Amino acid sequence: MQDARLRLLTVIILSVASFMSVAGALAAFIWWIIFTPGIRTIAKSPFALFFLGFTASVSAVIWLTGGDGISYLVRMAVILLLAFYAYTDRAPGDFLDLSVWLFGKKIGFDIGLAAEMSLQGMEVLSDEARRTRVAFRLKAIKFGFRSIAPSAGLMIYSQFARAEEQADLLAVRGYRGGGMVCPQFTRVKGDVIASTSAILPLIFAIMPVGDIFILLQ
Amino acid sequence: MELEFVDIRVERDYFLIQGAGIFAPGIHLVSGRVGSGKTTLAMIAAGLKTPDSGRVKRHGIGSVMLSMQFPEQHLTGSTLESEIASWHLQPCPVLALAGLPGREKDDPFSLSRGELKRLHLACILSRRFDLLILDEPFSALDCREKMATADRIGSIRAGITLIFTHENQHLPRVDYLWEIRESALEFLGSVPDALVGWKNKPSVLADLHKRGVYPKNLSTADILEAACRTHD
Structure with a gap:
């Protein structure tokens, strides 16, 4: 995604969806598979495995102490995947x-x-x-x-x-705060499609899955 | 004992580096302009990078060491003492050799890059390796230290020593000469015969050649001897 504004908006929407429910997280994960380079975003970052491993450890502790570790793992892992995507997809500036x-x-x-x-x-x-x-x-x-x-x-x-x-x-160099920058954003056709599609996981997260199927009928 | 590059090819950023040849025991100087791919080839020779195609064969080589261009990249100790100990060496003689006596407890980052380079080279050259790869060993050193380092490298008698550098003023006595030309590593031959075919030779050497004077080797002493030679 080339437009940094759409990328930020999309990542925020998907992160909120992932945080709200497991269904939202799974839908966001599907979005991640479709619209990002997928596993390559993790391979590019040496910190990815560390953070994913750390999340898995915390989830295991939650699960062992009687909490919903699986839900935590799914939601946090998807949020991390989205964060790594946002990190690797950015351009300097x-x-x-x-x-x-x-x-x-x-x-x-x-x-x-x-x-x-x-x-x-x-x-x-x-x-x-x-x-x-x-x-x-x-x-x-x-x-x-x-x-x-x-x-x-x-x-x-x-x-x-x-x-x-x-x-x-x-x-x-004389920096005292503030400065002149003329922001420039380029957008390709796929950016809008990817951003618009990010609304679906949010719908999945807000509405119970059963209600969505009732609406569809 | 030998190191062989078998038709290696590696893509780096926007260009291709290729090389083939055998490195026999002795001191090899691999010269090339800045950005010509010397570090990439040094990493490949050290086994720290895999070429995109071709392979590196080692025959009878046990210990391998790569000296990276920037000395801070080798740091693993929080004091000079522990840094030297990480090379399995005693601190006092190494510090004396590096011209930093009595600074065992100092923080490595309290040294200038030149001092750190001296310390690093003192550690590396205090040990013996079957294959020693030096990537820009003269960078960050002043003229006097470059000459001293060149002398120390030139006195290595065992194993295979590869020197990757763009330095063209202070060089050690070497046995073989290689040059990276248009992204390809080329073997020029044994020194002194190979000096004639050296394309990007140091200017002092080029001037001597114009006068029909050919030094026996590349050390400052050899160049001075050739420059002051009254007849061949």
Whole structure:
């Protein structure tokens, strides 16, 4: 989906549908299969399996303590899949454009810039994690808490250092808050179809499934 | 002992890198412009990246080490002491070699990139590997450190050493020369004979060749000897 505005709206609608009921989540999952690259969106993100695994663990705990772990798992997993889709489908500058379009050139620019820098930081962190794995492999160090802890500390430290350097750089370039951006959005035919289709899972989530079939009859 | 690239091809961004050839024991210099695919080939040689087609054969090679271009990419320790220990080395001699004595407890990020590179190279070159791959070993170093590093690399006598670099001022004595030309890795031959066919040779070497002077090798001492040579 090329239009960032439609993508955001669609993801919000589908997330609400998924959160509201299992039926809504299953319908949103079908939408995810039809309109996104599917499993490739997860493969692109090294964090995806971690978060999905974490959600599965929480669900197991809920289930073991007598709660509805299955419902939690289905709903949260679909919300995560939608989040990973939104993350992988974005283009650099999308959030800045979107934020300026929504909130204007002062606060909108600041929010958009912060979002863009955060996403860039996540990419850097992901790249550093990959490099660290290579370093572990080259040094024949076994992965474990004792070996990972210093590396994780180094990565966090480097992120702080990077943030400080970026802040200095912005200040040197004269940034004091707000800025000029002319948001541009491109839209293809499929964007509207995908966005419109996202309403169906919301209907499934709001109305009991049985009522939908009565209406259809 | 040998490393063989069997018709490897790998697509990177918008262009194709290909290479074939055998790396025998000795020091191999693989030269190429910035962005020509040196790092990709180094990763493939180290077994950290799989080519899209073709394969890499290793005969009689046990230990393999890749020195990545940016020294911070190798960091796994939170102090210089623990970083050196992660290379299975004693801190004191390595720190002395890197010109950082008494800084065992320092944070690696308190060092400049040049200092970190010195430390990293001191760790790498303090050990012996059957296959040592150095990706831009001279980056972030000043002239004096480049010369010292070139001397240390040139003194490696065992195993296969591959140097991937665009450096053209301070180089070690090498046995074989390779060049990446239009995305293809080409073997130019043994040094000094291969120097003549080196397309993107260092300017000092090109100037000497114009004068009909051919150095015996690529180290600063060899270049100086050739430049000061009064007759062949």
